[in-house]
Amino acid sequence: MRRRRMIAGAGAALFGAPAVAAESTRIPAELPDGTREVVHFVNPSDKRRMLCLTDRPPNYATPVNVFTDAVTPNDRFYVRYHLTGVPMSVYDMDGWSLSITGDAVERPVQMRLSDLLDMPSNEVLAVCQSAGNRRGFVDPHVAGVQWTDGGMGCAVWRGPALRDVLKAAKVKPEALEVWLGGADKPAVEGTPLFRRSIPMEKALDGDTIVAIAMNNAPLPVWNGYPARLVVPGWVGTYWMKHLTRIEVTSIPLTNYWMETAYRVPAGMFPVERPFVSQATETTVPVTELVVNSLIADPLEGGEVDRSGFNIRGVAWDRGSGINRVEISLDGGHSWQDALLDRPLAPYAYRRFILATGAMRPGTYRLMCRATSRTGERQAERLKINPGGYHDNVPRAISVVAA
């Protein structure tokens, strides 16, 4: 009855229905032909049935049927790395510690896991979504890992607030950014370490936490064991895994990952709180998530009952909340409102459902589109950018009613 506790009130019977969605078996047709040659379903280390995009470094997408649930199980949660020197088991993290240094702290400190365990902890239910989620679907295709729509997940993250962790090092008033580093390592010396930064304003937000638990369990090794930063509302690239190194600084971080990668044209994607210290006149870092939604049931190519079936899925955004989800059965010509589950948390998935009623036999093109509480609706046309980020154009999936 775990689910009943979370999903209460009107519609509980609908959303709590024990219907189990079929497992995805298809490789999406919109992926590039070459991508379709290499991706395959596998059971990677402490996960089950994921879509392997690359295994070195490990990049695994969550199958779309998993998103019938508002919380993504740890063993189905997506994996994304840039560098091949990754921990292969929790034993590789023996001796783990977190250092907090930098020119904007008074007292550098080193923390062990037990220090984090001793601190008061926060719990945040939040979506972690790769900036490049759905890159494999953007048209025209752009270079990079060709993600499906499974480069994301929503989990209950628990751990001390970053601001409480930083307090131990006594942050100076001139602090501008928090630089982050993890334990993953490049294969050759010349490759820049994967390091990212966040502005102080986001670092001091009480929802930004150093997570040492995920869905009430230790983090799976490839989701950042033993501790990862959780930056709700921001894309996954800031959610540093195996967080080992924090520097609080009065100057912006300059490296390949900040200055060249993970950037979008200035003004293309408006945000609530700009990352000012990393902005230039022409480009800004990709930060806040855009409003988006996904149909998890039925699946592309599935056969549905013409006497009526339920369309289920999730919608999410940067944390303002989801106000409306509309469904189209005819490829976007007409739309009707789906029923929304109660909101679980600002940064969480919000589930939706629509009962179609009886239909004529034939092929239907199903789409969903979400609108946030601040009035943003999914884009009608792709905002083309070199990294293939922020694709939130409603995507049609075909089903056959028989």
Next chain:
Amino acid sequence: MLAVFGGVVGCGAMAADAPVPLRPGAGGEAARANCNVCHTSDYIVMNSRFLTADAWRAEVTKMREAFGARIDEATAGAIIAYLAANYSVAGKP
């Protein structure tokens, strides 16, 4: 296993499946040998066929200049020619 007994955080080279075989052709061995140092050569197949010859040149240049791949000029040229011949689309005139 060293990391377990060493008491320090360790992230070694990882075991992985064999990549999808690259298409046979001039420069193919140079591409296989060099690209697989840092990542599976499945990245090549995955990113086909939609990059132009120029886009492949930019990728190889990025690997050398931004990621520190130790590939000399002649080898880089051979890899670019191989990728252009086997995994690219025609560029716009």
